[in-house]
Amino acid sequence: MEGRSINFGAGPSALPEDVLQEAAKGLLNFEGTGIGIAEISHRSKEFGACLSKLESHIRTLLDVPQTHSILFTQGGGSAQFSAIVLNLLARHRLLHPELKDEERVMDYVITGSWSQKAAAEARRLGGGKVNVVVDSREFSTKDKKSFDNIPPHGDNNNAYKFSPDPALIFYCENETVDGVQFAHDQASPASFPFHRLPQSALLPLVGDHSSSFMSRSIPHLADHAVIYAGAQKNIGPAGLTIIIVRQDCIVDVDAAAKLGASPVPITMSYKTLADHGSLYNTPSTLAIYVAGLVLQRMKNMGGLEYYENVNRAKQAKLYNAIEESEGILRRKVREDAGSWMNVVFDVAGDGADTRFIAGADKLGMKAMKGHRSAGGIRVSLYNAISEKETDQLIEYIKEFVRQEKGRVASEAA
Amino acid sequence: MEGRSINFGAGPSALPEDVLQEAAKGLLNFEGTGIGIAEISHRSKEFGACLSKLESHIRTLLDVPQTHSILFTQGGGSAQFSAIVLNLLARHRLLHPELKDEERVMDYVITGSWSQKAAAEARRLGGGKVNVVVDSREFSTKDKKSFDNIPPHGDNNNAYKFSPDPALIFYCENETVDGVQFAHDQASPASFPFHRLPQSALLPLVGDHSSSFMSRSIPHLADHAVIYAGAQKNIGPAGLTIIIVRQDCIVDVDAAAKLGASPVPITMSYKTLADHGSLYNTPSTLAIYVAGLVLQRMKNMGGLEYYENVNRAKQAKLYNAIEESEGILRRKVREDAGSWMNVVFDVAGDGADTRFIAGADKLGMKAMKGHRSAGGIRVSLYNAISEKETDQLIEYIKEFVRQEKGRVASEAA
Missing domain, CATH: 3.40.640.10 (Type I PLP-dependent aspartate aminotransferase-like (Major domain))
Known part of the structure; x- marks a missing residue:
C-alpha cells in the first residue's frame, strides 16, 4: 500500500498488510x-x-x-x-x-x-x-x-x-x-x-x-x-x-x-x-x-513449514551480507547463536550507526535502532517481513558498505 | 454506516463510528x-x-x-x-x-x-x-x-x-x-x-x-x-x-x-x-x-458535562418508558438505585423476553439479553449510544407494549 514503510522493529512489529486491511473492516x-x-x-x-x-x-x-x-x-x-x-x-x-x-x-x-x-x-x-x-x-x-x-x-x-x-x-x-x-x-x-x-x-x-x-x-x-x-x-x-x-x-x-x-x-x-x-x-x-x-x-500460505523455510532464508541472507561487508558491519553474537528473528550488529566508525539508520529511513526501512541497553543496529525479521523486503534491505546494505568504504578511502587520502 | 447495528451490549460495547473509521486508517x-x-x-x-x-x-x-x-x-x-x-x-x-x-x-x-x-x-x-x-x-x-x-x-x-x-x-x-x-x-x-x-x-x-x-x-x-x-x-x-x-x-x-x-x-x-x-x-x-x-x-463534543447531560436524559427516557408500559415491562431494581448505564427489566408473560429481543433484532437493535446469571433484559446506554438511538429503542418499546397488550386482550377473549 502507498505510504507503508518496511518495519524492521523488534515488537510490537510488522503485521501482514492484507490482515490489517481485513481487520480494518x-x-x-x-x-x-x-x-x-x-x-x-x-x-x-x-x-x-x-x-x-x-x-x-x-x-x-x-x-x-x-x-x-x-x-x-x-x-x-x-x-x-x-x-x-x-x-x-x-x-x-x-x-x-x-x-x-x-x-x-x-x-x-x-x-x-x-x-x-x-x-x-x-x-x-x-x-x-x-x-x-x-x-x-x-x-x-x-x-x-x-x-x-x-x-x-x-x-x-x-x-x-x-x-x-x-x-x-x-x-x-x-x-x-x-x-x-x-x-x-x-x-x-x-x-x-x-x-x-x-x-x-x-x-x-x-x-x-x-x-x-x-x-x-x-x-x-x-x-x-x-x-x-x-x-x-x-x-x-x-x-x-x-x-x-x-x-x-x-x-x-x-x-x-x-x-x-x-x-x-x-x-x-x-x-x-x-x-x-x-x-x-x-x-x-x-x-x-x-x-x-x-x-x-x-495456514493459507503453507503453514509453519513455509514460514520456517522463508525465515531460514531471510536470516541466512542477512548474516551473509554482514559477513561480506568486510568489517564495515560487525555481528555482535557468536555464529552458532545468531537469532533468526533479531539480527544485531554494529557499524564501524564514528556516527556510522546513525548514518545507517538515516539512509535506511529515506528508503522507507524503519525501526532498526538497537535496544536502548544494547545500542548498535537490530533488524527484526519476524514472519510479516517477506523475503523480498529482506532483499531490499540487503541491497541497501551493499550500497551502504560501498559508500562507507569510499568514505574510509577518502579519509585516508 | 450501512449495515451497522445499534449495540446495546454491556461490554465490550458500542464505540463511536467515526472513531472506528479513524482507527481503521x-x-x-x-x-x-x-x-x-x-x-x-x-x-x-x-x-x-x-x-x-x-x-x-x-x-x-x-x-x-x-x-x-x-x-x-x-x-x-x-x-x-x-x-x-x-x-x-x-x-x-x-x-x-x-x-x-x-x-x-x-x-x-x-x-x-x-x-x-x-x-x-x-x-x-x-x-x-x-x-x-x-x-x-x-x-x-x-x-x-x-x-x-x-x-x-x-x-x-x-x-x-x-x-x-x-x-x-x-x-x-x-x-x-x-x-x-x-x-x-x-x-x-x-x-x-x-x-x-x-x-x-x-x-x-x-x-x-x-x-x-x-x-x-x-x-x-x-x-x-x-x-x-x-x-x-x-x-x-x-x-x-x-x-x-x-x-x-x-x-x-x-x-x-x-x-x-x-x-x-x-x-x-x-x-x-x-x-x-x-x-x-x-x-x-x-x-x-x-x-x-x-x-x-x-472533548470535541463538549467534555464530561455534555455526556453527563445526554446520559441523564437517555436513562430517564428509558426508565420512563418502562414505567409507562403498565406492567408489560417491569424494572428489576429500586427507583433510586437504577443504573444510568445498565437498565435491567423483565417482560411479563411466557416467552416475552424472547419476543422482545427478536423484535428488536429485526430492527437492528442488538445485545439486550440479560446477564446469564440474571436473565431478563439489560439495555446498556454507554456513551457511544446516542440520544437518537435511545429514542429509536423507546419507539420500539412503545410498539412492543401495544402488541403485548393486544396479545393479552385476545388471549383473554
Missing part, C-alpha cells in the same frame, strides 16, 4: 453482525467461534498434543514471569508438601536480558531458591560480560547444571534484546540441551517463546510444562498472551496456598483460565481477532 | 509513520505522544488533581480485584508493621455481583480480614436475596458499618450485571455515603468505576486512594485498564514483603507501573490508541 462490522470486533461481547457466539478458531490454528500449526491446553490471557511475558513461578511452585508444593521453601529450587538458564529478568522475578517472589543453571556471559569470548553466545553442552564440556527435582526449569528460546537464540538444528552444540535435563516424564520445563513463536517448529514441544508467548512479534497486536500448558501443571493454587504457598491472583492462576476456557474475564478481543487472521493466513 | 498507517498502530514500538516517540495524550485527556476531563497518578495496565477489573488488595495491604503493612494479619481489615461494600467477586478475591488472597460493610441483599424488598437496591444511610438509618482503620474500603460504583448504581446526586439517600467514612486525610477508598467511567463526573474523586476502570464500556476496546491512584498508595511492595506481606507480581505493583510511566512492559498499544481517539472526541 472488522473494526466496523465483524462477520456481518453489524457490530465491530472491538464492540462485540466476548460471550457472543460469534466471538466464541473466533476464539476457538485461534486455538485450533495454534494446535494444528504447532502440532500441540492433547496433553496440553492452550490458554489466552493478558499481560505479556512479564506477567508470565510471575505466573510460572506462582503456578509451578504451587504444583511443587502439592507434590512435595514436606519441603521447606529453601529446599524448593527453580532452575534458570540465563542467556540474555529477558531470562535475567525472569530469574530476578523468581527471586523477588520467593517461595523457592533460584539456581542459575548457566549464565552465558561466562562463556563470552569478548569480555565475560556479554550475552553473545549459547553455552556449550557437548560430550566433553557441559556448562548446564540442572537440579535433580526443580519446581521449574526456565529458558528463553530467543533473546530479543541480545539477538541470541538456541539453534533450531538439534544436532548443533548451540541447541537447547534437552538431553541434559533430569530424567522425568513430567518435567517442569518452561520455555519463553515470545519472540520466536510461530516462526519455526518448537523442538520437544510435548516435553514442555509451559510454553508462552506475547502475540506482538509474529502473530498479532500487543495485549494477548498465549500459554500452552501441560495439564498436570494446571493445579489448584488455593489448595497449595493452604499448605503455605504464596497466594495467586485469580487471573494469574492457570486453573482459572482453563476452567473458564480463557473467558474468566473479558479478554483482549481485538488482539485475539487479529491473531486469528494472521494464523489463518499462515 | 490508523491500523494501516499511524500518524503518517507508514507503520500501523498495532505494529509500532511502544518506545517510539509517536506512541509516547499517544499515551501522554490519553493521560492528559483523562486528567482534564475528570479534573484529576496532581496528588493522583494515572496509570495504564492490562487485565481489567478482575486483575485489579487482586492488585488493590496486594498494593493496599502492602501500604498498610508499612504503616502498621506491628499488626497481625487478622488485625488488618479490608472493608467491602457489597451491592452486586462485581463487589461480591471483589470481596471473594480479598478472602482468597488473605493477609487481612474482610469486613462486609453492608450487603445490599439484606435490604431487598423483594426476597432478601436480590441486589436490587442501594442500602440507606440517612440520619436515622445507617446500614454501613465501616471499620476505624481499614487497609482498604471497596465499593463498585455501577453494578453492570445487576443494574444498580450509586445515585449521582449527593443529596440522594442512594448516593455513596462519603460522610459516613472514617475521618482521615488519606482514606484508602477504592472505587471500581469500570462500567461508569467517563459517563459522568466522579463525586469526591480527590478523596479516593484508587479508582480503576476497564476501558471496554465507555472508552475503548477490552485489554486496557485505567488506574487513578493517590501517590501515597504507590508503595514499595518489596519492602512490605520483607515485613511479611504477600509477594506482588511485578506487573501488578503500582510502583512498577508508576516508575516506568506505564511502560514497564509492552502495553495494549492498539486499545490505548482507540481510547485516545474516543476521549479526543469527548
